[in-house]
Amino acid sequence: MPTSSASPLTPSSPSGLAAVEHDIARACADARRDRASVTLIAVSKTFAADAIAPVIAAGQRVFGENRVQEAKAKWPELMAAHPDIALHLIGPLQSNKTKEAVALFDAIHSVDRPSLCEALSKEFARQPRRPELFVQINTGEEPQKAGIAPTDADDFLARCRDTYGLSIAGLMCIPPADEAPAPHFALTARIAARNGLQKLSMGMSADFAVAIAFGATHVRVGSAIFGTRPKPA
Numbered sequence: 252m253p254t255s256s257a258s259p260l261t262p263s264s265p266s267g268l269a270a271v272e273h274d275i276a277r278a279c280a281d282a283r284r285d286r287a288s289v290t291l292i293a294v295s296k297t298f299a300a301d302a303i304a305p306v307i308a309a310g311q312r313v314f315g316e317n318r319v320q321e322a323k324a325k326w327p328e329l330m331a332a333h334p335d336i337a338l339h340l341i342g343p344l345q346s347n348k349t350k351e352a353v354a355l356f357d358a359i360h361s362v363d364r365p366s367l368c369e370a371l372s373k374e375f376a377r378q379p380r381r382p383e384l385f386v387q388i389n390t391g392e393e394p395q396k397a398g399i400a401p402t403d404a405d406d407f408l409a410r411c412r413d414t415y416g417l418s419i420a421g422l423m424c425i426p427p428a429d430e431a432p433a434p435h436f437a438l439t440a441r442i443a444a445r446n447g448l449q450k451l452s453m454g455m456s457a458d459f460a461v462a463i464a465f466g467a468t469h470v471r472v473g474s475a476i477f478g479t480r481p482k483p484a
């Protein structure tokens with residue numbers, strides 16, 4: 252078995268984070284992947300700064316939020332104290348919040364429509380920041396869920412590049428809640444491979460080990476680290 256790199260965490264890590272780190276290391280070993288090839292995004296949506304502080308203290312440096320306003324209220328102070336933190340937007344982005352999102356986030360996982368591409372492209376002409384971009388694929392073709400239909404993905408990715416001049420780093424998916432996630436992860440990985448994209452944002456608390464087996468480079472894990480959210484978000 253290949254060895255995985257040691258956990259970066261301190262011995263006093265919050266138990267949820269330590270358990271997730273342990274499971275990521277095991278999934279990487281099972282998949283013959285280097286632990287360093289998977290970025291853990293700790294999804295802190297709905298949790299206040301006092302719940303986030305111990306996770307930062309344990310060494311975690313990449314966090315995910317799904318709302319621009321909530322992130323703006325919570326993160327600037329935490330990031331001032333820890334300038335090496337990276338913040339990822341994992342939820343839908345309204346075009347009128349593009350400026351704030353580009354200023355605050357290091358990655359945006361929810362590029363899902365031409366109007367947002369246009370807004371991002373305009374914003375990139377105004378500010379030098381370049382968050383890493385992921386196109387969200389609606390692998391289950393669920394009407395209530397954001398994302399590009401799998402059959403439209405190749406055209407949309409070409410349009411991102413050719414029409415809007417955007418550099419897309421990878422793909423993101425959220426499998427339907429009531430289906431086995433593996434086929435959705437496999438489909439997302441196939442679309443990425445044929446479009447030459449290296450990064451795959453897939454896997455949440457319930458299925459990140461499966462996602463790692465299918466090549467996830469970014470897993471978005473909330474409740475397994477922070478506990479059950481007070482209400483759905």
Ligand SMILES: *Cc1c(COP(=O)(O)O)cnc(C)c1O
Nearest residue numbers: 294317341455456471472473474
């Ligand atoms: C909330 C959320 C997560 C984390 O979900 P958990 O099941 O709590 O791990 C991951 N991805 C997205 C897009 C989310 O909104």
